Amino acid sequence: MKPFLRTMGAIVWKDLAAEWRSREMISGMLVFALLVVFIFNFALELSPATRSSVTAGVLWVTFAFAGTLGLNRSMAAEKDRGCLDGLLLAPVDRTALYFGKMLSNLVFMLAVAVIVMPVYSVLYTVNLMQPGLWAVVALGSLGYVSVGTLLASMAVQARTRDILLPILLFPVLIPLLVAAVKASSGFLQAIPMEEIWPWLNLMIVYDVVFISTAFMVFEAVVEE
Amino acid sequence: MIEVRRLVKRFGLKTVLRGVDFHVEQGEFVALLGPNGAGKTTFLRILASLARPTLGEVRINGYLLPQQAAAVRQRLGVVSHLPLLYGDLTAEENLRFYGRLYGLDGLDGRVSELLARVGLAERRRDLVRTFSRGMQQRLAIGRALIHQPDVLLLDEPHTGLDQDACEMLDTILRDVAAQGQTVVMTSHDLARAEDLATRFDVLSRGVIVASAAAQALPPEGLLSFYRQALRAPAQKGAA
Ligand SMILES: Nc1ncnc2c1ncn2[C@@H]1O[C@H](COP(=O)(O)OP(=O)(O)OP(=O)(O)O)[C@@H](O)[C@H]1O
Numbered sequence: 001m002k003p004f005l006r007t008m009g010a011i012v013w014k015d016l017a018a019e020w021r022s023r024e025m026i027s028g029m030l031v032f033a034l035l036v037v038f039i040f041n042f043a044l045e046l047s048p049a050t051r052s053s054v055t056a057g058v059l060w061v062t063f064a065f066a067g068t069l070g071l072n073r074s075m076a077a078e079k080d081r082g083c084l085d086g087l088l089l090a091p092v093d094r095t096a097l098y099f100g101k102m103l104s105n106l107v108f109m110l111a112v113a114v115i116v117m118p119v120y121s122v123l124y125t126v127n128l129m130q131p132g133l134w135a136v137v138a139l140g141s142l143g144y145v146s147v148g149t150l151l152a153s154m155a156v157q158a159r160t161r162d163i164l165l166p167i168l169l170f171p172v173l174i175p176l177l178v179a180a181v182k183a184s185s186g187f188l189q190a191i192p193m194e195e196i197w198p199w200l201n202l203m204i205v206y207d208v209v210f211i212s213t214a215f216m217v218f219e220a221v222v223e224e
Numbered sequence: 225m226i227e228v229r230r231l232v233k234r235f236g237l238k239t240v241l242r243g244v245d246f247h248v249e250q251g252e253f254v255a256l257l258g259p260n261g262a263g264k265t266t267f268l269r270i271l272a273s274l275a276r277p278t279l280g281e282v283r284i285n286g287y288l289l290p291q292q293a294a295a296v297r298q299r300l301g302v303v304s305h306l307p308l309l310y311g312d313l314t315a316e317e318n319l320r321f322y323g324r325l326y327g328l329d330g331l332d333g334r335v336s337e338l339l340a341r342v343g344l345a346e347r348r349r350d351l352v353r354t355f356s357r358g359m360q361q362r363l364a365i366g367r368a369l370i371h372q373p374d375v376l377l378l379d380e381p382h383t384g385l386d387q388d389a390c391e392m393l394d395t396i397l398r399d400v401a402a403q404g405q406t407v408v409m410t411s412h413d414l415a416r417a418e419d420l421a422t423r424f425d426v427l428s429r430g431v432i433v434a435s436a437a438a439q440a441l442p443p444e445g446l447l448s449f450y451r452q453a454l455r456a457p458a459q460k461g462a463a
């Protein structure tokens with residue numbers, strides 16, 4: 001267990017240190033996410049009354065697209081100077097490599113959410129600062145990066161990876177996104193908890209299923 | 225040390241290695257020569273556990289690849305034609321990161337020593353993306369040595385290095401060989417290979433077509449041996 005955590009820690013530390021230097025990924029994701037939020041609100045000409053019903057959808061579309069930017073960038077950094085080979089040459093568990101990458105991708109996703117959601121709240125006077133909503137964001141992001149990291153490491157082998165990743169990723173994400181949108185709008189419209197629980201449960205099951213799948217297939221995906 | 229029997233590697237329908245037999249004793253320094261596209265890089269990637277053999281048996285230190293890859297990786301250092309370094313980390317941070325992946329503790333001393341050895345002590349806090357090609361190559365060599373491997377695999381390590389850096393690399397490689405470590409190096413620089421290696425193998429069209437110890441080279445030298453080897457017909461057909 002100790003070497004496993006050590007490897008994961010080394011990778012997360014490395015990704016955060018590199019991002020701290022360049023700030024390319026976070027700034028790219030943020031600018032994109034904020035633009036999407038603005039454009040949606042102009043395009044839909046939302047009245048305060050309709051806003052609470054579409055906010056959940058707008059937010060998750062934003063996160064899903066901003067996330068692919070981050071995932072592509074994070075895997076491209078591994079491919080650039082052959083670093084992925086460097087990782088694979090090390091005498092470490094392949095799944096520790098996967099969990100390390102997944103964890104740093106999760107940190108980047110949540111960092112974007114932590115900035116976008118308060119901005120959204122202030123601009124559109126919708127209160128997004130609810131613990132329940134944050135739980136949905138956490139569960140949704142976890143599911144997103146667990147599938148995303150796996151598929152991004154597949155797509156990075158291809159020349160057309162920028163286009164390939166969303167094509168592979170979005171169909172697989174549909175159940176997660178549906179559940180996340182339903183649960184989020186449930187919290188925003190203050191629907192009784194009993195009606196939200198099934199969606200939360202679906203997200204938990206999704207997270208467990210895809211983390212275990214990645215655990216089993218990651219080695220086969222990255223090795224020639 | 226390294227034992228390869230009847231190794232075949234196919235990419236789809238294309239057969240790149242067609243029955244390679246290759247044996248290296250501990251402490252040998254083998255130069256693997258051959259024309260472009262002969263399969264040298266493919267062969268080294270299989271030895272490095274980065275690619276799987278299609279057929280045949282590959283053992284390093286007695287461990288079978290790919291089944292016992294983890295044990296092999298612990299004792300293996302690789303310099304590929306890409307530097308395997310992170311551009312947004314400093315030289316020092318790159319070495320430290322890889323050191324951790326190899327489970328090393330107390331890395332400060334080791335990192336300083338390696339940076340001095342490859343002549344980058346003054347640039348230790350600079351980001352690798354600001355390094356020239358040759359400086360990245362120097363650091364890549366440091367990276368490969370961080371865990372003091374028993375077996376060192378190098379794919380055209382002299383490419384991109386200036387005169388000083390080539391000599392530095394040769395010194396490092398001689399040190400490594402003098403310590404009893406095993407080295408396999410591909411190269412197109414016959415003069416340097418002749419200087420360093422104790423054995424020369426020529427890979428052509430997917431098989432080893434000739435092999436000679438340094439003492440057994442013809443008096444005209446490596447170039448004539450190499451040309452002779454390429455003229456001879458391949459001894460083995462596709463498996
Ligand atoms: N991933 C791959 N898919 C398909 N073919 C490949 C792949 N990798 C290598 N090859 C083919 O295998 C052959 C040998 O390539 P390799 O890179 O091993 O040659 P090499 O001896 O290292 O050449 P060079 O001296 O130019 O470095 C080439 O014909 C190449 O096209």
Ligand SMILES: [Mg+2]
Binds near residue numbers: 264265266379
């Ligand atoms: Mg090559």
